[in-house]
Amino acid sequence: MAEIIIEHVTKTFGAFTAVDDIDMTFEDGEVACLLGPSGCGKTTLMRMLSGLETPTKGRVIFGGRDVTRLPPRKRNVGMVFQYPVMYPTLSVFENLELPMRYDRSVARDERRRRVDEILDVLDIRHLSKAFIEELDAGTRQKVAVGRAVVRQSEIVLFDEPTTNVEVNAKLQLIRAFKTVTSRLKQTIVYVTHDQTEAMTLADRIALMRSGRIVQYDRPQVLYGEPTTEFGGWFLGNPGMNFVPATVSGGTISAPILARPLPAPGDLRGDRIAVGIRPELVRMAGIAGPDSVPAKLVDQAIGIAGRYLTKAAIGDTVVKVNTKGRPPAKLGETVHLSVPRERLMLFADGDRVPARFS
Numbered sequence: 001m002a003e004i005i006i007e008h009v010t011k012t013f014g015a016f017t018a019v020d021d022i023d024m025t026f027e028d029g030e031v032a033c034l035l036g037p038s039g040c041g042k043t044t045l046m047r048m049l050s051g052l053e054t055p056t057k058g059r060v061i062f063g064g065r066d067v068t069r070l071p072p073r074k075r076n077v078g079m080v081f082q083y084p085v086m087y088p089t090l091s092v093f094e095n096l097e098l099p100m101r102y103d104r105s106v107a108r109d110e111r112r113r114r115v116d117e118i119l120d121v122l123d124i125r126h127l128s129k130a131f132i133e134e135l136d137a138g139t140r141q142k143v144a145v146g147r148a149v150v151r152q153s154e155i156v157l158f159d160e161p162t163t164n165v166e167v168n169a170k171l172q173l174i175r176a177f178k179t180v181t182s183r184l185k186q187t188i189v190y191v192t193h194d195q196t197e198a199m200t201l202a203d204r205i206a207l208m209r210s211g212r213i214v215q216y217d218r219p220q221v222l223y224g225e226p227t228t229e230f231g232g233w234f235l236g237n238p239g240m241n242f243v244p245a246t247v248s249g250g251t252i253s254a255p256i257l258a259r260p261l262p263a264p265g266d267l268r269g270d271r272i273a274v275g276i277r278p279e280l281v282r283m284a285g286i287a288g289p290d291s292v293p294a295k296l297v298d299q300a301i302g303i304a305g306r307y308l309t310k311a312a313i314g315d316t317v318v319k320v321n322t323k324g325r326p327p328a329k330l331g332e333t334v335h336l337s338v339p340r341e342r343l344m345l346f347a348d349g350d351r352v353p354a355r356f357s
């Protein structure tokens with residue numbers, strides 16, 4: 001078993017708290033992505049997992065072993081960073097073999113077999129004899145991924161490994177990464193600020209903000225059922241709409257609603273909002289029974305067969321992502337409606353569990 005337990009871990013730098021009492025478990029054999037905006041503490045948390053930083057409080061446990069105070073080399077983990085250290089004058093094969101050279105438990109034939117397997121999985125067998133300095137950045141990172149996993153340590157840590165790789169090579173690298181991880185079943189923690197990368201790679205995503213984990217769940221759940229306004233806003237391109245609402249006489253009213261919603265009995269908060277994803281807002285040229293009139297206030301931008309635009313209901317601007325072209329031009333009137341069962345309710349930034357019909 002190589003689950004990773006992070007037990008009430010805090011890291012402070014002087015008066016500043018970079019990681020704030022994180023308490024969570026990454027399951028054995030899972031690919032977990034740490035995702036969040038710049039400065040939220042992802043790298044600091046990762047450095048505590050790799051042993052480059054010691055927690056101010058709390059413990060880190062790998063497969064039942066307390067590693068909180070162990071240096072990196074004693075943790076038995078593979079690591080890949082933005083700028084991997086590799087040996088430019090050694091061949092790809094030799095670079096891949098190197099992590100196992102000093103491990104007496106792996107016999108020479110077994111070392112070769114593992115390197116051969118990784119060369120095939122990463123589709124770089126033809127480069128086996130090439131020197132690292134002859135490779136482009138994307139291929140170099142592929143080798144780095146291979147080197148981190150070849151030793152078959154139970155845990156592998158990746159810190160933004162695709163940052164310096166150009167887009168095409170990045171896709172290739174991600175594909176290779178998926179193949180390798182599904183084959184080897186290691187426990188992987190992968191840091192990224194790129195939501196597409198996290199959505200593609202992760203079994204579960206740990207969404208971070210200001211040193212804390214906001215939500216830790218499968219990508220579809222994080223996208224479809226955010227527990228906070230921050231989660232709804234951060235995931236999605238663009239993020240969720242939050243329309244300010246008022247509560248009175250047991251009902252919720254908001255500019256996007258043609259009819260009020262019933263308010264849950266225990267609804268409390270100074271700031272109530274109704275949340276809806278841009279792709280769920282319907283836009284029509286003529287009024288319907290549940291629509292509200294709005295004015296198109298943005299030119300539509302076409303992306304991959306869909307159109308992104310904004311419509312204003314009075315002062316409230318709503319982002320809309322439609323399948324076809326908007327039915328009106330800039331400045332003209334459209335009619336917006338929302339499927340009530342897909343609406344979400346938030347009070348002071350937190351999701352309120354309520355369903356509407």
Ligand SMILES: Nc1ncnc2c1ncn2[C@@H]1O[C@H](COP(=O)(O)OP(=O)(O)OP(=O)(O)O)[C@@H](O)[C@H]1O
Pocket residue numbers: 013016017018036037038039040041042043044045193
């Ligand atoms: N050694 C340090 N001394 C002081 N402050 C630090 C130190 N390391 C990190 N911090 C601060 O801790 C906060 C979290 O930094 P961290 O690098 O973990 O964030 P991040 O989420 O990885 O961001 P990015 O995506 O930009 O790398 C930042 O405000 C950073 O300035």
